[in-house]
Amino acid sequence: MTRRVARSSCAVALAGLALSACGGPPAPPFATAPSDAAVADALTARVEAPDIPEMAVRPGLPGDTPHVPSCQDSYRVDQVSVKQQPQHDAYGYRVKVDATFQVTRLLPDTEDTVIAGPNDCFGYNSNNQIAWNGGAATIAGGGEITWRSSYWLLNVGDEYIPMSPGPEHAFVLQELKAP
Amino acid sequence: MGPMLAGPTTFTRARSVAAAGALLLCAACNQTQPPFELSPSNRQIADALTQMLATAPGCKPFSVTSARVWQYPEVRHYNQTSYQLEVDADVTATRLAPPAAGDVQACFGQFTASPDSWPVGQAQTLRVLGSLGFAGQSWALDAGATNAAQDPHLPLAAAPHAFRQGMNDSPGR
Numbered sequence: 319m320t321r322r323v324a325r326s327s328c329a330v331a332l333a334g335l336a337l338s339a340c341g342g343p344p345a346p347p348f349a350t351a352p353s354d355a356a357v358a359d360a361l362t363a364r365v366e367a368p369d370i371p372e373m374a375v376r377p378g379l380p381g382d383t384p385h386v387p388s389c390q391d392s393y394r395v396d397q398v399s400v401k402q403q404p405q406h407d408a409y410g411y412r413v414k415v416d417a418t419f420q421v422t423r424l425l426p427d428t429e430d431t432v433i434a435g436p437n438d439c440f441g442y443n444s445n446n447q448i449a450w451n452g453g454a455a456t457i458a459g460g461g462e463i464t465w466r467s468s469y470w471l472l473n474v475g476d477e478y479i480p481m482s483p484g485p486e487h488a489f490v491l492q493e494l495k496a497p
Numbered sequence: 498m499g500p501m502l503a504g505p506t507t508f509t510r511a512r513s514v515a516a517a518g519a520l521l522l523c524a525a526c527n528q529t530q531p532p533f534e535l536s537p538s539n540r541q542i543a544d545a546l547t548q549m550l551a552t553a554p555g556c557k558p559f560s561v562t563s564a565r566v567w568q569y570p571e572v573r574h575y576n577q578t579s580y581q582l583e584v585d586a587d588v589t590a591t592r593l594a595p596p597a598a599g600d601v602q603a604c605f606g607q608f609t610a611s612p613d614s615w616p617v618g619q620a621q622t623l624r625v626l627g628s629l630g631f632a633g634q635s636w637a638l639d640a641g642a643t644n645a646a647q648d649p650h651l652p653l654a655a656a657p658h659a660f661r662q663g664m665n666d667s668p669g670r
Contacts (some may be wrong), residue, residue, distance in 0.1 A: 353528070466534070477659060478533065478534060479659045
């Protein structure tokens with residue numbers, strides 16, 4: 319069983335590679351998309367982690383805008399639920415990720431307090447709920463995952479996070495109409 | 498399996514090399530965006546920049562000792578779409594020769610501001626602006642006053658890493 323699955327994964331990956339090399343739309347092995355739990359962990363870690371080492375924010379120059387708190391400084395993620403949807407349309411193949419974040423605001427809620435924007439921290443389509451009366455809030459967000467020949471690349475906000483393929487699982491591909 | 502950034506991973510070197518090869522094949526066919534997740538490390542860029550400035554003809558009045566680098570993947574849509582990594586570097590150098598008009602720009606590039614005062618023997622840190630262009634199988638570092646033929650080339654990273662796209666003009670996320 320293990321050998322069969324491994325061989326199957328390899329064949330799917332090679333097929334994707336061949337299509338990529340020939341210029342056709344790469345067909346990702348959706349069966350090896352990361353698990354919902356792995357995606358949820360990645361989304362949580364992204365909010366709570368400091369800046370990406372290679373892309374750290376440079377020191378400001380005179381005249382630069384004041385420092386905006388990071389996601390890490392602004393929010394604590396209490397829970398994340400994730401729903402993935404493999405899709406194919408005119409733009410190619412990808413896995414749409416819808417996420418629901420239960421978060422707690424960490425900075426005081428005052429008119430003068432700036433916190434990191436929900437779209438930056440939780441991804442596209444986030445409620446633009448900059449301020450709330452302390453405590454917890456529910457924020458919708460997410461992004462998409464694309465196949466990069468041998469690994470998955472999770473895009474949320476302006477950030478891209480490589481992820482290892484997961485164990486094979488069933489999926490339903492959604493064919494979307496051309497926009 | 499979780500994100501590949503979090504702790505030890507199952508990504509083997511061979512697998513990463515295969516990934517890089519596949520990306521090269523893909524880029525060659527489709528002219529897709531460069532694999533920003535395979536950009537060189539800040540340390541690699543700093544070392545290449547320091548080495549380049551140490552040997553550049555226009556840098557003889559200076560001794561470059563170190564560089565600290567920040568990089569920002571950027572996609573631009575004007576008449577055509579272009580992709581590059583913006584590179585900012587704080588370069589520390591010591592002046593070896595008396596100041597001459599334009600000598601800072603002749604070494605560090607035309608957009609580098611000259612310090613108000615820079616006597617011989619004194620070290621200064623300058624903000625040098627540059628970029629990394631994807632050259633199919635490597636990244637070409639364009640910084641300082643060297644011409645394109647002198648640009649150092651850096652290899653794709655052995656393993657993918659996370660990246661954030663867009664210019665970070667404003668500090669913070």
